[in-house]
Amino acid sequence: MIIDQEISRKMDALREHLPTEQSLLLPLLHEMQAKAGWISVEAIKEAAAYLKLPPARVQEVVSFYTMYNRKPVGQKHVQVCTNVACFLRGADKLVEGLEKRLGIHCGQTTADGKYTLNEVECLAACGTAPVMQINDDYYENLSDSVLKDIMDKLDRELSHGPS
Amino acid sequence: MVQVEKLLTQHNDVEGSHTIDVYRSLGGYKALEKALAMTPESIVDEVKKSNLRGRGGAGFPTGMKWSFMPKAPTFPDGRPKPKYLVCNADEGEPGTFKDRLLMTKHPHMLIEGMIVAAHAIGASRGFIYIRGEFVFETKRVEDAIVEARKMGLLGTKVSGTDWSFDLVVYRGAGAYICGEETALLNSLEGKRGEPRLKPPFPAMVGAFGMPTCVNNVETFCAVPTIINDGAAKFASVGTERSGGTRLFCVSGEIEKPGVYELPINVNLNDLIAHCGGVLGGKKLKAVIPGGASAPMLSAAETDVAMDFDSLAKAGTMAGSGGVIVISEDTCIVEVAARLLKFYEHESCGQCSQCREGSHWLARMFHRIEIGQGTEADLNAIAGICSNMAGQTICAFSDAVTGPALSSVRKFRHEFEEHVRLKRCPCKPEGHVPKHDHHASATL
Ligand SMILES: Cc1cc2nc3c(=O)[nH]c(=O)nc-3n(C[C@H](O)[C@H](O)[C@H](O)COP(=O)(O)O)c2cc1C
Numbered sequence: 001m002i003i004d005q006e007i008s009r010k011m012d013a014l015r016e017h018l019p020t021e022q023s024l025l026l027p028l029l030h031e032m033q034a035k036a037g038w039i040s041v042e043a044i045k046e047a048a049a050y051l052k053l054p055p056a057r058v059q060e061v062v063s064f065y066t067m068y069n070r071k072p073v074g075q076k077h078v079q080v081c082t083n084v085a086c087f088l089r090g091a092d093k094l095v096e097g098l099e100k101r102l103g104i105h106c107g108q109t110t111a112d113g114k115y116t117l118n119e120v121e122c123l124a125a126c127g128t129a130p131v132m133q134i135n136d137d138y139y140e141n142l143s144d145s146v147l148k149d150i151m152d153k154l155d156r157e158l159s160h161g162p163s
Numbered sequence: 164m165v166q167v168e169k170l171l172t173q174h175n176d177v178e179g180s181h182t183i184d185v186y187r188s189l190g191g192y193k194a195l196e197k198a199l200a201m202t203p204e205s206i207v208d209e210v211k212k213s214n215l216r217g218r219g220g221a222g223f224p225t226g227m228k229w230s231f232m233p234k235a236p237t238f239p240d241g242r243p244k245p246k247y248l249v250c251n252a253d254e255g256e257p258g259t260f261k262d263r264l265l266m267t268k269h270p271h272m273l274i275e276g277m278i279v280a281a282h283a284i285g286a287s288r289g290f291i292y293i294r295g296e297f298v299f300e301t302k303r304v305e306d307a308i309v310e311a312r313k314m315g316l317l318g319t320k321v322s323g324t325d326w327s328f329d330l331v332v333y334r335g336a337g338a339y340i341c342g343e344e345t346a347l348l349n350s351l352e353g354k355r356g357e358p359r360l361k362p363p364f365p366a367m368v369g370a371f372g373m374p375t376c377v378n379n380v381e382t383f384c385a386v387p388t389i390i391n392d393g394a395a396k397f398a399s400v401g402t403e404r405s406g407g408t409r410l411f412c413v414s415g416e417i418e419k420p421g422v423y424e425l426p427i428n429v430n431l432n433d434l435i436a437h438c439g440g441v442l443g444g445k446k447l448k449a450v451i452p453g454g455a456s457a458p459m460l461s462a463a464e465t466d467v468a469m470d471f472d473s474l475a476k477a478g479t480m481a482g483s484g485g486v487i488v489i490s491e492d493t494c495i496v497e498v499a500a501r502l503l504k505f506y507e508h509e510s511c512g513q514c515s516q517c518r519e520g521s522h523w524l525a526r527m528f529h530r531i532e533i534g535q536g537t538e539a540d541l542n543a544i545a546g547i548c549s550n551m552a553g554q555t556i557c558a559f560s561d562a563v564t565g566p567a568l569s570s571v572r573k574f575r576h577e578f579e580e581h582v583r584l585k586r587c588p589c590k591p592e593g594h595v596p597k598h599d600h601h602a603s604a605t606l
């Protein structure tokens with residue numbers, strides 16, 4: 001079970017502002033993913049039961065939106081924007097560098113489960129391109145050296161816990 | 164020299180501008196006070212007179228949109244129907260990043276604009292739909308809502324009147340199409356973000372079936388200054404048909420990228436110069452003037468005013484205000500291929516013309532870019548586009564044709580060279596494209 005008291009409380013608070021039960025679906029899935037890391041078939045059934053929706057309704061929503069992970073992701077989900085503004089500012093080189101450093105291709109997760117790498121579309125931060133998002137945080141104005149510092153820091157955090 | 168007149172972002176650098184105390188100390192929420200003493204009709208009139216046009220992309224006159232909302236809608240049994248107000252903060256159009264700035268620095272300006280708008284159209288609830296990736300911005304706006312509620316500016320009996328209005332933030336989940344307003348409404352209802360057939364228009368059947376008005380973040384943020392300083396002042400900037408300043412998002416190969424608030428009809432050449440010119444002093448090749456969907460302008464076409472009508476006359480569009488600068492060193496075919504891959508990924512798939520068309524175009528452009536395209540590919544592009552634009556439920560497929568047609572029409576020689584040489588002339592000979600963008604998996 002992923003939906004705990006805290007998630008339930010959040011849904012109750014939202015219910016006051018949203019006119020239908022189904023409209024709780026996106027927020028509920030966000031909360032479930034924040035806790036479990038991804039949306040499994042079991043999670044879909046659980047969300048459906050919670051909102052009294054047919055599981056197919058939930059499934060079709062989960063598959064529509066790219067932010068819902070339908071596979072487990074690493075502890076750090078690295079998403080590099082390769083849309084035009086970032087491309088014009090060298091995003092491809094960053095992706096290459098990350099692939100080399102992590103030893104994986106885009107769409108893959110490292111064997112130790114620490115990192116997942118993905119290309120994403122415009123993150124609406126084009127003025128500070130190139131840009132990536134790792135979990136909830138944006139990293140902007142990236143260069144090889146800035147990227148290296150960020151990744152070194154994450155490596156340390158993952159092996160020792162946050163400083 | 165461009166004339167710098169800021170109406171929205173003059174306090175960008177004020178410490179704590181996002182908090183209610185600082186916002187109020189700078190004159191914030193005075194417009195609300197004033198608006199609550201006005202009749203809804205006179206607010207709508209004032210906004211009409213300001214010549215404010217929607218900043219989300221289509222440039223629809225805001226006052227007119229508000230006036231389309233039914234005055235006292237009822238259910239068949241006679242009970243009054245609620246009316247809703249929605250803020251489009253999906254900010255998905257590649258090259259656009261102004262709503263992010265507004266929500267980060269001035270969330271109360273957005274909230275104040277929304278309360279005034281809600282009063283003008285008689286809405287009882289408001290929803291702010293923010294793209295899911297904006298975790299920080301979401302928190303900013305949510306915190307600001309809590310502050311406003313504490314001050315009695317939101318909730319039951321707004322500011323001591325007998326009108327109630329409250330706001331809630333709704334997070335998207337990664338789908339460009341949810342920026343299209345009817346897709347957004349479906350998403351807000353907890354559904355797949357597929358655009359709806361119009362009519363009925365949202366003003367009649369919108370969110371949860373109720374009459375709904377949807378506006379962009381920047382549109383709402385322009386409302387407080389219009390009410391405070393009067394429509395005439397706002398309308399005195401810009402053109403007769405398009406008033407005020409606009410937040411231009413300048414990115415790509417430009418010396419000083421960023422958000423620039425300037426008169427809406429600033430000349431594109433002046434805007435580029437204002438941003439320090441092309442990166443590294445290179446020569447300009449092309450500009451995408453209004454977000455990814457806007458047809459490209461070649462360097463010879465940049466002596467143009469940036470307002471909606473002037474850009475439409477120039478065969479492109481002002482769209483979302485995203486200005487992407489491209490230098491002579493960049494391969495236009497690769498830029499176009501990149502954009503088409505984006506559209507292929509983001510087509511919601513409802514309409515076959517769009518689903519198949521964006522897929523074919525992405526394949527073709529990719530093929531041409533890597534030197535496997537043919538003259539026949541080049542000749543097929545216009546035909547595919549003519550089967551897309553205007554043929555579908557929403558304007559997404561029109562958007563796809565923007566970069567596709569303009570790049571081939573204006574830079575045909577570059578495409579032909581790719582075909583003739585069987586490789587990208589901008590890359591060293593023997594270059595293997597490292598990234599097959601079509602192979603990169605999504606989760
Ligand atoms: C494919 C597509 C994507 C869109 N994306 C956005 C967006 O991200 N943000 C936005 O405000 N409007 C977007 N729009 C425009 C909206 O449909 C709508 O016109 C706008 O939100 C209305 O607000 P306004 O009148 O204040 O401009 C998009 C339209 C289309 C066709």
Ligand code: FES
Pocket residue numbers: 081082083084085086087121122123124125126129131257258259
């Ligand atoms: S193109 Fe990368 S953030 Fe917009």
